[in-house]
Amino acid sequence: MVVSFAKRMLTETDPRLLGKFAYNFGFKGMLSVEKYKRRLKRGEYFPPFLFISVISGCQLRCQGCWVDVDRQSKHISLADMNKLVNDAKAHGNSFFGILGGEPFLHPQLLEIFEAHPDCYFQVFTNGQLITDQVAARLRDVGNVSPLISIEGSEIVSDERRGRLNVLNKTLAGLEACRRHKLITGVATSVCKTNLDLVSESWLRRLIGLGVHYAWFYTYRPVGPKPNPELALSPEEIIQVRRFVVEMRSKLPIALVDAYWDDKGEALCPMSTGISHHISPYGDIEPCPILQFAKETIHDHDSIFHIMNNSAFLRDFRETSAKATQGCVVLERPDLVEQLVAKHGARDTTQRGAAVQELQQMRPRSSQHQPGHEIPEDHWAYRFAKKHWFFGFGAYT
Numbered sequence: 001m002v003v004s005f006a007k008r009m010l011t012e013t014d015p016r017l018l019g020k021f022a023y024n025f026g027f028k029g030m031l032s033v034e035k036y037k038r039r040l041k042r043g044e045y046f047p048p049f050l051f052i053s054v055i056s057g058c059q060l061r062c063q064g065c066w067v068d069v070d071r072q073s074k075h076i077s078l079a080d081m082n083k084l085v086n087d088a089k090a091h092g093n094s095f096f097g098i099l100g101g102e103p104f105l106h107p108q109l110l111e112i113f114e115a116h117p118d119c120y121f122q123v124f125t126n127g128q129l130i131t132d133q134v135a136a137r138l139r140d141v142g143n144v145s146p147l148i149s150i151e152g153s154e155i156v157s158d159e160r161r162g163r164l165n166v167l168n169k170t171l172a173g174l175e176a177c178r179r180h181k182l183i184t185g186v187a188t189s190v191c192k193t194n195l196d197l198v199s200e201s202w203l204r205r206l207i208g209l210g211v212h213y214a215w216f217y218t219y220r221p222v223g224p225k226p227n228p229e230l231a232l233s234p235e236e237i238i239q240v241r242r243f244v245v246e247m248r249s250k251l252p253i254a255l256v257d258a259y260w261d262d263k264g265e266a267l268c269p270m271s272t273g274i275s276h277h278i279s280p281y282g283d284i285e286p287c288p289i290l291q292f293a294k295e296t297i298h299d300h301d302s303i304f305h306i307m308n309n310s311a312f313l314r315d316f317r318e319t320s321a322k323a324t325q326g327c328v329v330l331e332r333p334d335l336v337e338q339l340v341a342k343h344g345a346r347d348t349t350q351r352g353a354a355v356q357e358l359q360q361m362r363p364r365s366s367q368h369q370p371g372h373e374i375p376e377d378h379w380a381y382r383f384a385k386k387h388w389f390f391g392f393g394a395y396t
Helices: 003-011 015-041 078-088 109-115 132-141 156-163 164-178 192-197 200-208 233-247 303-308 311-323 333-345 354-360 379-388
Strands: 049-053 095-099 120-125 144-149 185-190 213-218 252-258 275-278 283-285
Touching: 003 015, 003 109, 015 379, 049 233, 078 109, 078 252, 078 303, 109 283, 120 354, 132 144, 132 164, 144 164, 156 164, 156 192, 156 354, 185 192, 192 233, 200 333, 213 233, 233 252, 283 303
Parallel strands: 049 095, 049 275, 095 120, 120 144, 144 185, 185 213, 213 252
Antiparallel strands: 275 283
């Protein structure tokens, strides 16, 4: 599997892009985690990876979306992005997850990438705005991997995403990425209506479409229209985990997950401290689906200073880790409400109803299911997770 996957990467991608990925994301990403570990020993805190929602607007209307896409679109300025990224780079960071809304609606998104050739950006996108011209420019920049969301068949995609002909438009963007030899991923928010994508045949189809990695993450019913009937059962969550572990040893495609360690024990990236989220308004939030904040990127010249000294974020990490190794907003919405009230955190949504939404949530299980751990089987994933993506002592 390793040899065949390496052959795919060498023959299907631009060698310069592969070099950027290996150095900016791989080598420098490992160094950023090692620096993070050393900071923890000194009692300092700053995550090695940042996730930034650059815009709130989107042309789709997905079921269960927590972003205020129906409200006036807001986007983070180029100056603020450059300041934020430069400060993070000064503390060892090189990888940034770019979210929305739809990131490619940001009028200066490509300028952001061009301003930081020493970084690597993963863009969570519906892919519909990736034209040949955009894909060519991404190839020229060389430090971006589109992660394109596909939610099911033609019928399921239209239903999930609130528009018509969604899948064909997304596949057109995926094809543009393939033509321009970009390192490209496909992400699926797995729920009741698209569980059929958790299959070997689907992964083989993705390989045929030129996809190099896939990310299956479980649907989280949050936001103004949470659609809890779409959420997976505990048994289905285990099914997804088992599938990912098995396919990692079988097919020449990388499979990403962020919710289990090398031993198969659940973790939460927010609780472990490996990442936090910044909104289009500059609010510093625990994670993308927890839209509450005490601080913004405008409160101080240094994002490091803000995060390192945030009592709100520290309390959120520590309290969440004590309560569960899974998703605290799913399992303990009452605890999230208590933390928000304790710190007087602001509701960072435009709709201004995030607390009421927490109060209406019914607690449900997440990835934390003791006794059902499925350890990593493939040596490469096991090694990488053990050293660069695990609990960091959060659960001890």
